[in-house]
Amino acid sequence: EEQLLESGGGFVQPGGSLRLSCAASGFNFAITAISWVRQAPGKGLECVSGINNNGADTYYADSVKGRFTISRDNSKNTVSLQMNSLRADDTAIYYCARAYVTRFGPFSSWGQGTLVTVSS
């Protein structure tokens, strides 16, 4: 069974940092692109960052470019999202998702999400 498990969410003040992790199992991780998708309170889904299978190509939404960094460790089947200079509008549930056909989706498996709250 394919599984993705996020961790690392929490409460942080504006300007602070958090590092999210996504642990994958049940599929060939090394050939799979992974993305982070977030949902702010009362809002829809937003794809904020993606990484291809070997980490050579990374992608960021304009809203997080220069503040977030995505990386992966294929030896540990994990993807990380380093989030710096956090703002109140980064408050959201963050999901990691497996891209099924190409690096941009569709997203066939999702984790349960980890909540990030940015507030003073």
Next chain:
Amino acid sequence: EIVLTQSPATLSLSPGERATLSCRASQSVGSYLAWYQHVPGQAPRLLIYDVSNRATGIPARFSGSGSGTDFTLTISSLEPEDFAIYYCQHRSNWPPSFGPGTKVDIK
């Protein structure tokens, strides 16, 4: 960036009724359009990819159609577990944006 719009914002129906949801893209996405079901508090679930392909385990009452810029998700007969929010998403390029969602609620 390709912008997806969905209509209606809310669809109020009874179990057993047919649901028709629309998604329109600001430019052609070819056949690279997917649909997801999201129940708040749960992970989103892929229903349909590449316009009309059902994902693994998805019941036949879910079907998709369309091409280019106009797409439709149809639920032929609503089951109680189908009342949720539905999002369309393209994968033509980065960012693979989502539509704002259609909420299907119980009438």
